Amino acid sequence: MLTDFGILLLFILAGLGLLGLILGIGRLLRPDRPNPEKNATYESGEEPVGNANVQFNVRFYVVALLFVLFEIELIFLFPWAVVFGNEDLIQQTDGRWGWFALAEMTVFVGMLILGLAYAWVKGYLDWVRPKPAIPATESPVPAALYEAINKKYESKTVNKT
Amino acid sequence: MELAVFYFFAFLALGSAVFILLTKNLMYAAFALFLSLVGVAGLFVLSGADFLAITQLMVYVGGILVLIIFGIMLTRTPDKTDDSQSANRILLNSRRRFWGLTLSISLFLVLIATITQATFRLSGMPIKSRSTIKTLGVELMTSHLLPFEIAGILLLVALIGAAYLALNRSPS
Amino acid sequence: MIQPPAIPEIIQLIPLKSYLILSTALFVIGIIGVLTRRNAIVIFMSVELMLNSVNLLLIAFSSYRSDPTGQVFVFFIMAVAAAEVAVGLAIIVMIYRNTRTIDINFLKKLKG
Numbered sequence: 001m002l003t004d005f006g007i008l009l010l011f012i013l014a015g016l017g018l019l020g021l022i023l024g025i026g027r028l029l030r031p032d033r034p035n036p037e038k039n040a041t042y043e044s045g046e047e048p049v050g051n052a053n054v055q056f057n058v059r060f061y062v063v064a065l066l067f068v069l070f071e072i073e074l075i076f077l078f079p080w081a082v083v084f085g086n087e088d089l090i091q092q093t094d095g096r097w098g099w100f101a102l103a104e105m106t107v108f109v110g111m112l113i114l115g116l117a118y119a120w121v122k123g124y125l126d127w128v129r130p131k132p133a134i135p136a137t138e139s140p141v142p143a144a145l146y147e148a149i150n151k152k153y154e155s156k157t158v159n160k161t
Numbered sequence: 162m163e164l165a166v167f168y169f170f171a172f173l174a175l176g177s178a179v180f181i182l183l184t185k186n187l188m189y190a191a192f193a194l195f196l197s198l199v200g201v202a203g204l205f206v207l208s209g210a211d212f213l214a215i216t217q218l219m220v221y222v223g224g225i226l227v228l229i230i231f232g233i234m235l236t237r238t239p240d241k242t243d244d245s246q247s248a249n250r251i252l253l254n255s256r257r258r259f260w261g262l263t264l265s266i267s268l269f270l271v272l273i274a275t276i277t278q279a280t281f282r283l284s285g286m287p288i289k290s291r292s293t294i295k296t297l298g299v300e301l302m303t304s305h306l307l308p309f310e311i312a313g314i315l316l317l318v319a320l321i322g323a324a325y326l327a328l329n330r331s332p333s
Numbered sequence: 334m335i336q337p338p339a340i341p342e343i344i345q346l347i348p349l350k351s352y353l354i355l356s357t358a359l360f361v362i363g364i365i366g367v368l369t370r371r372n373a374i375v376i377f378m379s380v381e382l383m384l385n386s387v388n389l390l391l392i393a394f395s396s397y398r399s400d401p402t403g404q405v406f407v408f409f410i411m412a413v414a415a416a417e418v419a420v421g422l423a424i425i426v427m428i429y430r431n432t433r434t435i436d437i438n439f440l441k442k443l444k445g
Contacts, residue, residue, distance in 0.1 A: 058426060061422070061423075061426065065419050065423070068415050068418070068419060069415065069416070069419060071415075072411070072412050072415045072416075075408075075411070075412075076408075076412070
């Protein structure tokens with residue numbers, strides 16, 4: 001097992017080394033002539049206003065929270081999935097092991113699904129959508145008058161052609 | 162070889178932890194926590210807990226750290242004077258440095274003295290390094306069944322409570 | 334004839350005491366962070382460090398004694414830590430929303 005992770009470590013080290021090498025070569029070769037126009041966030045685009053470090057919408061936090069809790073559930077599923085269909089264990093217990101493990105996991109997952117359903121029903125998952133305001137004009141002239149004028153000129157143009 | 166890797170990861174974990182203590186920038190502290198957690202994951206691998214190392218990376222780095230960074234972003238007072246070129250800086254202060262350090266370092270010395278004087282009797286069969294995921298699964302399903310289900314209830318309660326706290330405006 | 338307890342092969346690579354000293358140091362760094370910092374989120378990070386050091390200790394002992402119970406404990410500790418962070422950060426966000434600060438020196442209202 002240690003040797004497997006040793007290969008992983010070698011991969012990480014090689015990745016870091018190559019990254020450093022390529023960036024270092026780039027640093028050596030490229031000309032370095034900064035000016036304020038080049039240093040702008042979007043070089044020929046929108047002028048940004050204020051710092052990027054603004055306060056976030058709290059709904060992102062709730063999504064991250066649900067993610068973390070369901071990730072924990074996933075982590076609990078991994079060891080279960082490895083031993084769930086184990087033939088030795090099933091034979092030793094006359095086939096009861098599989099049903100037992102399945103029942104346990106159903107209870108566990110069911111509780112978290114209950115939580116998800118609660119969050120869903122309570123509307124924690126709903127994103128507040130912007131409501132586009134349809135502009136309403138208030139004119140003293142009644143709408144029927146416009147209709148009448150439209151109709152009148154419509155018939156005229158039809159006659160012309 | 163293993164000793165060198167151990168010292169590398171130990172240095173990574175400890176150095177980043179000290180950096181969390183010393184830095185004044187909250188964002189730097191969050192990223193130092195990332196390095197520290199990765200170092201601890203490497204140490205998990207070295208002590209023969211491969212699945213827990215992956216769990217450490219997934220839960221702490223992939224989940225908890227992201228949550229903490231969201232927390233930092235949510236509790237940020239927007240500073241109108243910042244322009245778009247200034248660095249993202251959230252500065253913090255320390256307090257009660259003297260008493261905190263004295264207390265903690267004396268605790269550290271006491272613990273180290275205990276550890277160096279203790280003799281641990283090791284028992285058990287020689288460990289062939291193998292994957293621990295199967296052992297963990299059997300343990301979870303048999304002797305630790307009740308804590309497993311209670312963990313499910315705990316996660317349910319945390320989900321409901323945290324979502325309620327985060328999204329419901331308090332009357333004040 | 335009693336056989337002397339077999340020494341796990343991993344101890345020949347890394348002695349147990351270096352694990353102990355390392356996790357003690359991490360734990361004490363966490364304590365210093367909790368005691369001396371003023372921002373609630375940094376205190377949170379220090380608590381995470383302390384939990385991690387305890388995890389490391391449990392795993393080291395579990396593999397030196399070739400007993401998987403320690404690893405199962407670490408598994409549960411991780412689940413509890415995730416729940417703790419979720420609820421704790423939600424509380425911090427709520428405190429921020431009510432008081433516009435997360436500096437713990439401002440949160441002394443409960444003091445008698």
